[in-house]
Amino acid sequence: MFQKILIANRGEIALRVLRACKELGIKTVVVHSTADADAMHVRLADESVCIGPPPSRDSYLNIHQIVAACEITGADAVHPGYGFLSENAKFADILAAHNITFIGPSGDHIRIMGDKIEAKRTAKRLGIPVVPGSDGAVSEEKEAKRIAAEIGYPVIIKASAGGGGRGMKVARTEADLEVALATARSEAGAAFGDDAVYIEKYLEKPRHIELQVFGDGAGRGVHFGERDCSLQRRHQKVWEEANSPALNEEERARIGGICANAVADLGYSGAGTIEFLYENGEFYFIEMNTRLQVEHPVTEAITGIDLVHEQIRVASGGGLSVRQEDIKFNGHAIECRINAEDPRTFTPSPGTITHFHTPGGLGIRVDSGVYSGYRIPPYYDSLIGKLIVHGRNRVECMMRLRRALDEFVVDGINTTLPLFRDLVGNPDIANGDYDIHWLEKYLAKAD
Template sequence: MFRKILIANRGEIALRIQRACRELGIATVAVHSTADAEAMHVRLADESVCIGPPPAKDSYLNIPSILSAAAITGADAIHPGYGFLSENAGFADMVDAHGLTFIGPTAEHIGMMGDKIAAKAAMAAVGVPLVPGSDGELAGLDSARSVAAHIGYPVLIKAAAGGGGRGMKVARETADLEDAFTLARGEARAAFGSDSVYMEKYLDRPRHIELQIMADNHGHVVHFGERDCSLQRRHQKLLEEAGSPAIKPAQRDALGETATAALRKLGYRNAGTLEFLYQDGQFAFIEMNTRLQVEHPVTEMLCDIDLVREQIRVAAGSLLGYEQRDINFDGHAIECRITAEDPVTFMPTPGRVTAFHAPGGLGVRVDSALYAGYFVPPFYDSLVAKLIVHAPTRSRAIDRMRRALDEFAVVGIKTTIPLHQRIVDDAGFQAGDYTIHWLEDFVSGG
C-alpha cells in the first residue's frame, strides 16, 4: 500500500480523497494555488505545497509544479480526482516516468477514450452498441451531407476531443447542416485545439444513463449499477439518481454484462464510467470517462462501497476481492449539485460565505469544502457542495432530499439550492418522467 498520496485537485473532491486516505492510514499532500491558501483541503492535509497563482493553467494544470511537489514531499502516488489533469494521458505517462503511481487508468486507455472517435471504434470492436453515425472524423461538409442523408435528420455534430457541451451543434434539416458543421468545428478548435468532428443521429427524447465500473490489474471487472444523469442544463448535470427510474433490474444486468465483458477485453483497469443514451428500450454508447465522476456518491450510497478506497487499492496492485454477485443495489439515492450561481440567471456568484449549515440525519451526506468565512474564488468551477440522500424507495428519497434542502443554509452568496427545491417539488420529476431535454424546458418555464 502507498505511504503518501499527493492529491492533484482542490475543493470537495480533494477532501473526499483525503478521507479515504486517512481511513487507509495513508498520509496526504495537498497542492493549491495562492487563491486556495485557506481552503479546507489545504487545512486538513498532512502537508501542503503552493504550486502557482490562481489561473488553473499556472497551478492545477501545471504539470512540472505538481511533479515537483510530489518529489519534495516524498509522495509515492498521485490521485487526480476529476477535472483538471484527471483525463490527461500525457500527465499519467509523466507520473509513471517519474517512478510514481497514477491512481487511475493507463495512459493508453485515457488517450483512447479521450478521443471520442477512437472510443466509439474501440467499443464497437468489443460489441458495445453505438448511436448511428459517421465511422470516424468527418472529412468535410460533403462527407457530413453524405452521412446525414444516410442516417436521417436530425443529426448532431460533435467535437472528437469534446466535453461539457462545447463543439456540439444540431442540424434538424439539410438547410441547417452547413452552419452546424462550421460552428461545431470552430468551437472545437477554440476549446480543444482540434477541429476534428464526427456525426451522430440526434435522439429527440433520450435519457442519459451511465454505468460505474471498477477493474483491477488481474483481469477482474465489476459494475456498480447505473446512474440517471438526464437532468442537465447546457450539457451540465444538475441532479443524478441511482438507479434510474426508467431502468429495470434485468436491463441493468444485461448492460452490465456487456460493459464489463468489453472492458475485460480491452484490459482496462481502475475506475471508469460508460455513458449511454437510452431511448425506446435501447442503449447506445456515447463516451467513456476514465476517472472518478462528480456523481460517484450516489453509487456509493446505493452499493455501500467506497469507490475512492477501491481506486487506491487497485492502483496499489490489490485484487478487487469480490465478484459481481457480491454487489447489492439497496434502495435509491439522489444527488443535487449545489453551485455558486444565481438560481435564475445561472451567473456565477463568487464571494464570502458568512454562514454555513449542512443538513444531517439518517441517509443524508454532504460533500463540501465550504465553511463560514470561506471566500469562494472566481477562478474555478462553481460547484461548492453535493447533497446526497439515500432511502429504501425513490419516493422516500425525494422526501428526504426535500427535507435536507430545506435545512441547507449557505449565507453570503447565492446558490442553486432554490432551483433544486423547485425540481424535487415538480410532479414530472416525482413521476420520474423526464429526458435530457426536461430541465432546459423547466428552467425556461416551458
C-alpha cells in the same frame, strides 16, 4: 499499499480523497494555489505545497510543479480527483516515468477514450451498443450529407476532442447541415485546438444513463450499477440518481454485463464511467470517462462500497475487493450539485459565505470543502458542495431530500439551492418522467 498520496485537486473532491486516505492509514499531501491557502483540505492534510498563483494553468494544471511537489514530499502516488489533470494522458505518462503511481488508468487508455472517434470505434469492437453515425472524422460537406441521408435526420455534429457541449450542433435538414458542420468545426478548433468532428443520429428525447465500472488491469471487470444524469443544463449535470427510474432489473443486468465485460477485455485498470443515451429501450454509447465522477456518491450510497478506497486498492496492485456477485443494490439515492450560482441565470456568485449549515439525519451526506467565513474564489468551478440523500426506495428518498433541502443554509452568496427546492416538488420529477431536455425547457418556461 502506498505510503503517501499526493492529491492533485481542490475543493470537495480533494477533501473526499483525503478522508479515504486517512481511513486507509495513508499519509496525505495536498497541493494548492495561493487562492486556496485557507481551503479545508489544506487545513486537514498532513502536508501541503503551494504550487502557484490562482489561475489553473499556473497551479492545478502545472504538471512540473505537481511532480516537483511529489519529489519534495516523497509521495509515491497521485490521486487526480476529477477535472484538471484527471484525464490527461501526458500527466499519467510523466508520473510513470518518475516512478510515481497515477491512481487511474494507463495513459494509453486515457488517450483512446479521450478521442471521441477512437472511443466509439473501441466501444463498438468491445460489443457496446453505439449511436448510428460516421466511422471517423468528417470534413467534407458532401460526405456529411451522404452519412446524414443514410442514418436519417436529425443528426448531431460533435467535436472529436470535445466535451461540455462545445463544438456540438444539431442539423434537422440537409439545408441546416452546411452551417452546422462549419460552425461545429470552428468551435471545436477554438476550444480544443482540434477541429475534427463526427456525425451521429440525433435522439429527440433520450435519457442520459451511465454505468460505473471498475477493472483490475488484469482481465477482471465489474459494474456498480447505473446512474441517471438526465437533468442537465447546457450539457452539464445538475441532479443525478441511482438507480435510474427508467430501467428495470433485466435492462440493468444486461447493460451492466456488457460494460463489465468490455472493461475486462480492454484490460482497463481503476474506475471508469461508460455513458449512454437511452431511448425506447435501447442504449447508445456516448463516451467513457476515465476517472472518478462528481456523482460517484450515489453509487456508494446504494452499494455501500467506497469507490475511492477501491481506486487506491487497484492502483496499488491489490486488485478488486469484490466480485460481481458481491455487489448488491440497496434502496435509492439522489445527488444535488450545489453551485455558487444564481439559481435562474446560473451566473457565478463568488464571495464570502457568512453562514453555512448542512442538513443531518439518517441517509444524509454532504460532501463540501467550504465553511462559514470561507471566501469562494472566482477562478474555479462553481461547485461548492453535493447533497446526497439515500432512502429505502425512491419515494422515501424524495421526501428525505425535500426535508434536507429545507435544512440546508448557505448565506452570503447565491446558490442553486432554490432550484432544487422547486424541482423536488415538481410532478414530473416525482414521477421520474424527464429526459435530457426537460430542465432547460422548465427553466425557459420559468423565465
